[in-house]
Amino acid sequence: MSDSGSKFTGVVAPPLAPIGVNDMLRDADALLELMGKEPLGVVADLANTLTVSAHEAGAWDIEEAASNVRRLALSHGPVALTGAMRALTDAIARTERALAA
Numbered sequence: 001m002s003d004s005g006s007k008f009t010g011v012v013a014p015p016l017a018p019i020g021v022n023d024m025l026r027d028a029d030a031l032l033e034l035m036g037k038e039p040l041g042v043v044a045d046l047a048n049t050l051t052v053s054a055h056e057a058g059a060w061d062i063e064e065a066a067s068n069v070r071r072l073a074l075s076h077g078p079v080a081l082t083g084a085m086r087a088l089t090d091a092i093a094r095t096e097r098a099l100a101a
Helices: 021-035 040-057 060-074 082-100
Strands: none
Touching: 021 040, 021 060, 021 082, 040 060, 060 082
16 A cells, blocks of 8 residues: 655655764755755755754754745745745855865
8 A cells, every 4th residue: 555645755865864064064965956856845854854963963054044944845825935045055155164264
């Protein structure tokens, strides 16, 4: 018997068990790419995964931005994620620059 209600059919997210910020950043890039291709429910789940991962890595800026993407993706009515996704991309870039400095 198949579960036709599963919203994860065909979605393969990278495993997220980061040891540190560098691992979380590598996974964040993969999650961002997936978020751009998936329906809102999956985007919310991916953003939640990134929120937890960023929290565990101490990347508060990324955690906040990913949490905002999740909140918007779960909201009712028309959703525009462009600004929230840009903020998440910017948070990741700032974190990458800070690590490189």
